[in-house]
Each structure stands twice: as C-alpha cells, then as structure tokens.
Amino acid sequence: MDKEMEAKVLLVDDEQDFLETLSSRLELRGLKVSAVTSGEQAVSEAKEDEYDAIVVDLSMPGIDGLETLRRIKAINPDAEIIMLTGHGSVQSGVEAMKLGAGDFLQKPVELSELMARIGEARDKRMLVLQKRSQEELRKILQAKSW
Numbered sequence: 001m002d003k004e005m006e007a008k009v010l011l012v013d014d015e016q017d018f019l020e021t022l023s024s025r026l027e028l029r030g031l032k033v034s035a036v037t038s039g040e041q042a043v044s045e046a047k048e049d050e051y052d053a054i055v056v057d058l059s060m061p062g063i064d065g066l067e068t069l070r071r072i073k074a075i076n077p078d079a080e081i082i083m084l085t086g087h088g089s090v091q092s093g094v095e096a097m098k099l100g101a102g103d104f105l106q107k108p109v110e111l112s113e114l115m116a117r118i119g120e121a122r123d124k125r126m127l128v129l130q131k132r133s134q135e136e137l138r139k140i141l142q143a144k145s146w
Helices: 016-027 039-048 065-075 090-098 111-143
Strands: 008-012 032-036 053-057 081-085 103-106
Touching: 008 016, 008 039, 016 032, 016 111, 032 039, 039 053, 039 065, 053 065, 053 111, 065 081, 065 090, 081 090, 081 111, 090 103, 103 111
Parallel strands: 008 032, 008 053, 053 081, 081 103
Antiparallel strands: none
C-alpha cells in the first residue's frame, strides 16, 4: 500500500466509472479529491480553488484536455497539470508539455505511478509558493525604511 500523502487533487475525465474508481482509490491514500466530468467544469473549479495537482483526460467531448490545459494555465500559470490518455500520441504528449503539462501518462495508469507524479506536482507547487512568499516578504522589507 502506498504511503499516505496529503494533497488536494482535481480529477477531470468524462468517463464517470473511471472517475469514481480513481477518486476512491486516491482518497483511500489520504488525498482530498474533487472530480468533474468536463473541461468546462475543470476551468470553473480552477477559478474557484487551488489544487496541488490537476489530472486531466486528453480526450473529452466539449473542450478537450489540451484546451482545458490551455485555459487553466491562462488562469493560473503555476497550476501543476498531469495529462492522462487512453489513446495518446507522441504529438499530443509533446503539445501538452509545450502548453505546460508537468506529465503525460497512459491509461490504464498504475496507481503507484500516479501517486508519485501527484507527489512531485505537489512538491513543485510548494516550492513555487515558497519562492513567491519569499519574494513578497523581500519586497515588503525593502519598502520599509527601517
């Protein structure tokens, strides 16, 4: 069994059964999971809340995974996004990475692999937030005339 990890994750996939199963398995390992079935819902969620990792299916009706990635990155450039696909190509993987995806994994994904990637995404996000906090503190201190 994987070691429990604290992370807030958004899952985006149009396959309801897959979404429910993966959500349950991740929650059993200590993750706080929100799940939506469309790219439009994912963009809305990303506007409302911050996530340690966002796991997005590449192939969805409506706005697909690449467009979802594009829109979320426009809202939050620091978002850590992991793309999942059941039938991805090298070209779509390259495109996802160019658009800012942190990872590109094939379905069915090994849970231990996904947990590791979510952990890496969370760690990268924490470093970005730490750096941002340090920069803000530095600016505040420089603005003071002590």
